Amino acid sequence: xxxxxxxxxxxxxxxxxxxxxxxxxxxxxxxxxxxxxxxxxxxxxxxxxxxxxxxxxxxxxxxxxxxxxxxxxxxxxxxxxxxxxxxxxxxxxxxxxxxxxxxxxxxxxxxxxxxxxxx
Amino acid sequence: xxxxxxxxxxxxxxxxxxxxxxxxxxxxxxxxxxxxxxxxxxxxxxxxxxxxxxxxxxxxxxxxxxxxxxxxxxxxxxxxxxxxxxxxxxxxxxxxxxxxxxxxxxxxxx
Numbered sequence: 001x002x003x004x005x006x007x008x009x010x011x012x013x014x015x016x017x018x019x020x021x022x023x024x025x026x027x028x029x030x031x032x033x034x035x036x037x038x039x040x041x042x043x044x045x046x047x048x049x050x051x052x053x054x055x056x057x058x059x060x061x062x063x064x065x066x067x068x069x070x071x072x073x074x075x076x077x078x079x080x081x082x083x084x085x086x087x088x089x090x091x092x093x094x095x096x097x098x099x100x101x102x103x104x105x106x107x108x109x110x111x112x113x114x115x116x117x118x119x
Numbered sequence: 120x121x122x123x124x125x126x127x128x129x130x131x132x133x134x135x136x137x138x139x140x141x142x143x144x145x146x147x148x149x150x151x152x153x154x155x156x157x158x159x160x161x162x163x164x165x166x167x168x169x170x171x172x173x174x175x176x177x178x179x180x181x182x183x184x185x186x187x188x189x190x191x192x193x194x195x196x197x198x199x200x201x202x203x204x205x206x207x208x209x210x211x212x213x214x215x216x217x218x219x220x221x222x223x224x225x226x227x228x229x
Contacts, residue, residue: 060216
């Protein structure tokens with residue numbers, strides 16, 4: 001079955017760019033049936049959709065983050081990535097990658113990775 | 120911007136039935152929003168329970184059911200068990216590729 005795994009630095013300095021990669025195994029990221037998304041969760045708070053990419057590179061972003069977010073896909077590596085620029089402490093969160101389909105379905109999920117923004 | 124609303128907290132007795140709802144700050148939720156529901160325990164990734172309003176994800180017991188109740192999406196848990204004590208989130212599709220999560224409901228089984 002499809003599995004996802006996030007990777008990237010666990011600590012980012014304020015004003016810098018957060019970069020994460022999600023590696024997909026057990027299935028092709030090039031499938032036209034699915035999208036691939038990022039969801040974040042600040043400590044003790046709820047889930048927030050960040051952005052989503054389709055196999056052809058089409059992207060969709062949370063309007064509240066759109067000016068700082070870039071999601072991209074690398075079909076040759078079966079990976080997709082997230083970049084969040086100009087980060088502040090408010091961006092500290094567990095970031096999850098997930099397969100995104102049928103409107104609002106996120107499934108399966110990666111285990112998540114904590115990114116802390118601190119100097 | 121439209122906000123997706125959920126009860127902050129609910130409680131249910133073991134063996135009892137509880138309904139969690141997912142609404143909009145403006146307007147009504149319908150099947151066109153493709154509501155989905157997720158269960159999350161501390162330190163774990165969310166688990167998909169329900170999608171497309173009322174379709175159970177693989178392996179989810181039939182104690183969990185989804186529906187539209189009035190102007191909201193609903194998740195009903197029947198025969199509540201101790202291990203149902205979790206945070207529950209709904210998500211709605213707003214169109215144009217945009218998804219929004221509700222703030223979550225903390226369910227206590229007491």
